[in-house]
Amino acid sequence: MNKNKDTSEFDYVIVGAGSAGCVLANRLTADGKHSVLLLEAGPKDTHIWIHIPLGYGKLFKEKSVNWMYQTEPEPELNRRQVYQPRGKVLGGSSSINGLLYVRGQHEDYDRWRQRGNAGWGFDDVLPYFKKAENQQRGPDKYHGTGGPLPVSDWRHADPLSEAFIVAAAEAGIATNPDFNGAKQEGAGFFQTTTRRGRRASTAFSYLRPAIKRGNLRVETSALAQRLVFEGRRARGVEYKQNGSLRTAWARKEILVSGGAYNSPQLLQLSGIGPAELLKSHGIDIVLDAPGVGNDLQDHMQVRVVTRCSQRVTLNDVVNHPIRKVMAGLHYAALRRGPLTIAGGTSGAFFKTDPRLATPDVQIHFIPFSTDKMGEKLHSFSGFTASVCQLRPESRGSLRIKSADPSVPPEIRINYFATETDRRALIDGIRILRRILAAPALKAYCVEEIDPGAKTVSDEDLLDFCRRTGSTVYHPTSTCRMGNDPLAVVDQRLKVRGIEGLRVVDASIMPDLMSGNTNAPTIMIAEKASDMILEDAR
Ligand SMILES: Cc1cc2nc3c(=O)[nH]c(=O)nc-3n(C[C@H](O)[C@H](O)[C@H](O)COP(=O)(O)OP(=O)(O)OC[C@H]3O[C@@H](n4cnc5c(N)ncnc54)[C@H](O)[C@@H]3O)c2cc1C
Numbered sequence: 001m002n003k004n005k006d007t008s009e010f011d012y013v014i015v016g017a018g019s020a021g022c023v024l025a026n027r028l029t030a031d032g033k034h035s036v037l038l039l040e041a042g043p044k045d046t047h048i049w050i051h052i053p054l055g056y057g058k059l060f061k062e063k064s065v066n067w068m069y070q071t072e073p074e075p076e077l078n079r080r081q082v083y084q085p086r087g088k089v090l091g092g093s094s095s096i097n098g099l100l101y102v103r104g105q106h107e108d109y110d111r112w113r114q115r116g117n118a119g120w121g122f123d124d125v126l127p128y129f130k131k132a133e134n135q136q137r138g139p140d141k142y143h144g145t146g147g148p149l150p151v152s153d154w155r156h157a158d159p160l161s162e163a164f165i166v167a168a169a170e171a172g173i174a175t176n177p178d179f180n181g182a183k184q185e186g187a188g189f190f191q192t193t194t195r196r197g198r199r200a201s202t203a204f205s206y207l208r209p210a211i212k213r214g215n216l217r218v219e220t221s222a223l224a225q226r227l228v229f230e231g232r233r234a235r236g237v238e239y240k241q242n243g244s245l246r247t248a249w250a251r252k253e254i255l256v257s258g259g260a261y262n263s264p265q266l267l268q269l270s271g272i273g274p275a276e277l278l279k280s281h282g283i284d285i286v287l288d289a290p291g292v293g294n295d296l297q298d299h300m301q302v303r304v305v306t307r308c309s310q311r312v313t314l315n316d317v318v319n320h321p322i323r324k325v326m327a328g329l330h331y332a333a334l335r336r337g338p339l340t341i342a343g344g345t346s347g348a349f350f351k352t353d354p355r356l357a358t359p360d361v362q363i364h365f366i367p368f369s370t371d372k373m374g375e376k377l378h379s380f381s382g383f384t385a386s387v388c389q390l391r392p393e394s395r396g397s398l399r400i401k402s403a404d405p406s407v408p409p410e411i412r413i414n415y416f417a418t419e420t421d422r423r424a425l426i427d428g429i430r431i432l433r434r435i436l437a438a439p440a441l442k443a444y445c446v447e448e449i450d451p452g453a454k455t456v457s458d459e460d461l462l463d464f465c466r467r468t469g470s471t472v473y474h475p476t477s478t479c480r481m482g483n484d485p486l487a488v489v490d491q492r493l494k495v496r497g498i499e500g501l502r503v504v505d506a507s508i509m510p511d512l513m514s515g516n517t518n519a520p521t522i523m524i525a526e527k528a529s530d531m532i533l534e535d536a537r
Helices: 019-029 053-059 106-114 122-132 159-170 202-210 259-269 275-280 314-318 321-334 419-437 458-468 518-536
Strands: 008-015 036-039 133-135 149-151 186-189 216-219 222-230 233-241 244-256 300-308 346-350 361-366 382-389 397-399 410-412 445-450 501-503
Touching: 008 019, 008 233, 019 036, 019 202, 019 216, 019 518, 106 122, 122 133, 122 518, 149 202, 159 186, 159 346, 159 361, 159 419, 222 244, 222 259, 244 259, 244 518, 259 397, 300 419, 300 458, 314 321, 361 419, 382 419, 419 445, 419 458
Parallel strands: 008 036, 008 244, 036 216, 133 149, 244 501
Antiparallel strands: 186 346, 222 233, 233 244, 300 382, 300 445, 346 361, 361 382, 397 410
């Protein structure tokens, strides 16, 4: 171990200021007893579109704040590469995401527990969801107030999004005012991580209140290259900033929070991963850990686009110079209106097979349409409802392609690899069509543009999914928690076989939960903070 003049020493060094990393930085510095360095590869969160909910569309391909990864050609999706946005900025993906606040199903966490992960059942994790939360509707059995993370109702009255909920009820899907309450099933409005119409990333809600603490140092544009070990004890992080290589040393622990792609990449670059892979890149092996990068899973979605009979969609606002300016003014004055549209307005969770115990499909409804996410809205009035399978069986992997930390990793998700996954999307589209055909929405529908009314058979629907299927941006489980030989971290999120090192982010999920992944990742970091502080006593 060669400490050079750039050396600096902290109790904890956190890699990645994303959904999880900002939570850790806040909680670990709160009592003033520990010094913390937070390293973030991206810049400060000053980009204006970060703070305006609708801006997530503008950041979708904004390389100054986005890693902009691609998968390898996906075998079941006609060998298409699927674009993978990931936040590279303070707040990480919580600064560029669709802002939806969805925790998943109680049964997801009970399944984690049932897989041997003591302390991670629903009753165990609920207090951490509540601790994080500042729920606009007030506290109850499932919700907390007074936490750093504002969770709010949507601030815009939109007839289409409302009609979706009524139409779902007409199609037999009951209205559910709270997807994060007693049960998830049903149709309703999403709540969002916003405060008075502005995005509440973890940089906003957790980091900002902590940033002036004397025991927290935040370094941006600082890319962690590799971890430094003394035997099997993690001691330091080598990082590159403005062309200089520096090393930060951790007296107590290093906490890797780089997200589901970058955390396993950093472990592999540091000599923790499948031995054969590391050898092939000339990396010295610290620990042969064949599970690092395995079990990659993601939610796949297909988007059904409908031409609307009335000029009530966001397309009509964006394509009309006066309405566009009015929307801007409305937002500037009141923080309301179309600019508060998030990654979905209303939605539904339902079962495609009545024999299932809980929903296996989520619909995100949104009152605009486009050929591809992040691209120009259609010139005609249109809206979109996407179908997403909640518990995919398909498993992929993440592997480094080079020992050079700046080379993007090889991402294989293997979307659509199993019959269950294919069946869920086909049946999900059929149920969505029943909602679109119900009286409340039918009044707004001229025709289905994509896939189009002629696409009816299983074969044609499957072909549509293969041609157009994409991600809902929820990769997880590449540093999976568990007790088996391929599990990467234990129930305290410590890397198995290594001392002084934890992974804390979406990569530790034992499997993908049935919903959006930001709130669960924040919960994971809240729980991890308690465990880290307990272990420091
Ligand atoms: C476009 C998009 C839309 C989404 N919509 C929603 C939604 O509506 N609701 C929802 O719940 N979830 C949504 N998600 C998913 C959710 O935001 C993520 O699951 C969650 O933010 C993951 O948190 P994380 O801490 O694991 O990783 P991240 O938040 O991605 O944080 C990782 C951080 O580590 C940094 N980093 C990585 N490697 C290094 C390194 N080597 N050195 C230094 N820093 C590094 C990154 O730059 C990043 O800031 C969306 C995601 C995206 C991308």
